[in-house]
Amino acid sequence: MxxxxxxxxxxxxxxxxxxxxxxxxxxxxxxxxxxxxxxxxxxxxxxxxxxxxxxxxxxxxxxxxxxxxxxxxxxxxxxxxxxxxxxxxxxxxxxxxxxxxxxxxxxxxTPGTYFEMDENSTREIASIHADLVYATVVSCNLMTGSLKAIRVVNDPIEIIKVLQQFQVKEIVVDAEISQSLLEEIRSKTQIYISYEETLNQDVKHADRSIEIALRRLTQYLIYTHKRELTHLSDVVVLNDQSFLRMDYSSMTNLELIEHQKGKELTLYYHLNRTQTNMGSRLMKEVIMQPLVSVDAIKLRHQQIETLMNEYLMTDSLRSNLKQTYDIHRIVARLSTGKHSAQDFVRLKQTLMLFENIQKLVSDNELFEFMTQLDPLVPLYEELDRSIRDDAPVLLKEGRTFEKGIDAELDSLLDLSHNGKQWLLEYEAKQKELTGIKNLKVGYTRAFGYYIEISKGQVMNVRDDFGYIRKQTLTNAERYISAELQEYEVKISQASERILEIEQKLFDKYTQFVEGYSSAIHQIGDAIAYLDILLALTEISLLPGYQKPLITQEKTVNIKNGKHPVLEQTLINHQYIASDVDMSEARKTLILTGPNMGGKSTYMRMIALNVIMAQIGCYIPCESAEIGLVDQIFTRMGASDDILMGQSTFMVEMLEAQAALSKATESSLILFDEIGRGTSTYDGMALAQAIIEYINNSVKCRTVFSTHYHELVELESMYSGIKNVHVEVHEENDHVTFLYRVIDGRADKSYGINVARLAHLPQSILERATANLRRLELSKEHLNIGAEVIEVPIIPQEYHTVKSKLDRINVNELTPMEALILVSELKKDIGDDTHE
Missing domain, CATH: 3.40.1170.10 (DNA repair protein MutS, domain I)
Incomplete structure (x- = not known):
C-alpha cells in the first residue's frame, strides 16, 4: 500500500x-x-x-x-x-x-502523563512488577515529580485497590505480565494499559523489585517525552509504619476524597480551605496518610495554635499565598519542555513572595520547614533583571527579554521598532546632501525601499551620491543606495533573527533555571505545607471545634462528637452529637438500632474524627482523647464497584479477612451489618464468630453494627464487649429517630415503622404487623448459647505465611526463587537473624 x-x-x-x-x-x-x-x-x-x-x-x-x-x-x-x-x-x-x-x-x-488538565486533579502513572508472591507497584505523579512504591500480595483485587487508591490512570507493563491480571484491570477499571519492554539501566534502587518497576516506568517516560525528566524525586516506600494506613475500600467507605452524591460531601472538600493548587493536592495526601507519631501531631498542633493566636501574621501569610503560583507545575513544565516565558515570570513572583513569607515567620522555630530553605535570591534577581513581566506565552519579536541582555538583540529591536525614525533621519540627510528639497524616501512591497526624485531635479543627481537608478515613473525617477539596501536587508531579516536570538536566550535561561529545580521543588513543598496548616487553622477555628488529646493508650473518648461533614451540610434538621467511649474495658461496641437511625453516620463520625485528630486538626466535640490508631478497616455500605462480579457477601468476607489478618491492637475496625448477605442463621453465626475473634484475639477497638439482636447477649459473656444503640422515641406505632447513640441494647428493629415512614400502602403495613406478631409467637427463640468459647489466638504471621505458601507450586520454583521465598517468610514471622 x-x-x-x-x-x-x-x-x-x-x-x-x-x-x-x-x-x-x-x-x-x-x-x-x-x-x-x-x-x-x-x-x-x-x-x-x-x-x-x-x-x-x-x-x-x-x-x-x-x-x-x-x-x-x-x-x-x-x-x-x-x-x-x-x-x-x-x-x-x-x-x-x-x-x-x-x-x-x-x-x-498519554492518560497517565498528561498534566495540563485540572490543576487540582491527581493523575498518576504506575509500573507493576510481580513475582510468585508479591506485586510491587511504583507510581509517579508527573506534576509533582513524586515517586512512591508499595508492595502487596500478588492478587488482582489487591493490586487494583492500590491502583485505585493512588488514582492511577495508566499502567506500564511488559509482555510477561499475567494476562488474567490485565483482564481484571480492563474489566473493573478505566486504567489504560501500555507496554514497555526496555528497562532504563541508569536507574538504581536497593530493592530489586522496586528497581525493575522503576526502570520500566522511567524508560517509558523517556519514550513518551523524548527526553530525560529532571524533576523526579527519590522513591518513597509506603510499606513502612510512618502513617495511618487505610486501603482503597476504607477510603471509599469513609467518603474521604469521593462521594457518590457529590464532592461537597467529602472530608477533603470540608477541609480543603487552601489558597494554592500545591496545597490543595497536598491536602489529599495528608487526609489519605494521617500521622502516627504523637510528637509529629503535637508539633502540628503547636503550629496551628500559633497561627490561631497570631491572626495578623496569619492574614498576611494567607494574602501572600494567594498570589503565589504553582511552582511544582512550573518545574514539571520545565522538565518536559512545555514551559513558556510566563512560567519564568510566575516563578520570579513566587520567589519574591516566598522571601516575604520567610520574613513573616522568621522569629518562630516552629516554622523551620520554611525558614531553613534557601530563598534563591540570585535566581530571583537574574529573572527579574532579564525577563519582562509582560512576556508573551509564545516568543514574539522581542517582547520577552529586558534591554541589556543581548547587544545584538537590542540593536535589532531598535532597528525594528524605530524604523520609521531611521527613514526620516535618512531622508533629511539625503536632502542635505543633494540640496533637493522635494526628495522622498519611501517603500512598496513590490519594489522595496527607494529614493524618489522628481523629473525636474534629476539633473542635480551626481555620481558621487552613490544612487543607482531602478525605476522610471511619469513624474519622477526612483533610486536605491548601498546604505538603503543594507538597511532593507537588515530590516527584512530582523524579525527572523530576533526570534533566533530569543530562542537561544530562552534555552539558556531554561538550562539556568533547571539547575535550581530541586531547590524550587523544596520551596513548593514548603508553600504547600504552610497552605495546609492555614487551612487546618481555619477549620480548627470553627465554632465547637476542640483540640484532641493524643495518647498512646488504646482509647477513643469523644464527648458530644459530631460528623464534621454532615454538621456543615445538614439543612433540614440539626445534627445530634453523640459520645464515644472506647477503652480496654470497652474495646468492642455492638451497635444496634433501626435503619435510618444513624448507625453508619456514627461509625463514620468516629473514623473521621480519628483521621482529623491524627492529621493534627481540631475536631467537632466538647472534648476528646484519642489513642493513636495505626490502621482503619471498614466494611460499610456497598463499596462493591471495584470487585464487580463478586457477590456482596463475598466482598464482605474478603474485607473482613483483610481486617482480621492485618489489624493490630492499635487498629480501628468498623463493620456495618456483616453477615447480612447470607441466610439469617449463617449470617448470625458468622457475625458472632467474627466479634468473638476480634475481641479475644485481635483485641483492637471495634464498632460492629448489626440487626442480629441476639448478639447483644455477647456483652454478658465476654469482657471488653459493650452494647450501644441509636436512640428512638416510639409512640402509638410511630417512631422518631433521635440520631444519638447511647449505652445499652435496642429493644427491636422498627422495620415496619421505617416502612411506614416510607409511606408503603396501609394494607401492606397491617399485614406485616400481623405476620410479625404470628412469627414472634410461633418461632423458636434463637439462642446464641451461653457457653463462653475460648477463641484460639492464631498469630497473624501464620495467616500471611500460609497465604503465600498456598499460592505457590513448589514444582515451579527455581532454586533462587526458593531462597528468596524463604528469606521473605523469615521476615514475615519476625525472624530477621542471618545465618
Missing part, C-alpha cells in the same frame, strides 16, 4: 507504524492533521468534519485536522477519552530542504 501513497502520506505511515497505539497528530503548516483510521476515530471523539485527501492514484485518505494553536484542547479531550496522542513536528527548516520536510514524534501524550 505504501508504494501507492504520496510521499507525504508515506512519511505519515512510517511514523504511524512506530506509534501504532497512538493517534498521530501530523503537523502540516498551521494544522495538525490525522489520516485513515486515526481520522475516523478523532472525528467522532472531537466532533470534527471528516474529509478526504488524495493518497496517490485514485485513492482518498480519510482526513480531519485541528489548528495548531488550539491543539491543546483537542488533545485534552482525546486523552480524557482514553487515547494516546503522538505529536509530530517538522524537525528541518523547509528553506533548507528539497522535497518533503523531515518530521518526527516530539512527544507522546
Amino acid at each position: 505504501s508504494r501507492k501513497l504520496t510521499p507525504m502520506l508515506q512519511q505519515y505511515m512510517e511514523i504511524k507504524e512506530n506509534t501504532n497505539d497512538a493517534l498521530v497528530f501530523y503537523r502540516l503548516g498551521d494544522f495538525y492533521e490525522l489520516f485513515f483510521e486515526d481520522a475516523i476515530v478523532a472525528s467522532k471523539v472531537l466532533d470534527l468534519v471528516l474529509t478526504g485527501r488524495s493518497a496517490g492514484g485514485e485513492e482518498k485518505a480519510p482526513m480531519c485536522g485541528v489548528p495548531h494553536h488550539a491543539a491543546e484542547n483537542y488533545i485534552q479531550k482525546l486523552v480524557a477519552a482514553g487515547y494516546k496522542v503522538a505529536v509530530v513536528e517538522q524537525v528541518e527548516n523547509p528553506k533548507d530542504v528539497k522535497g518533503i520536510v523531515k518530521r518526527e514524534v516530539v512527544e507522546i501524550v
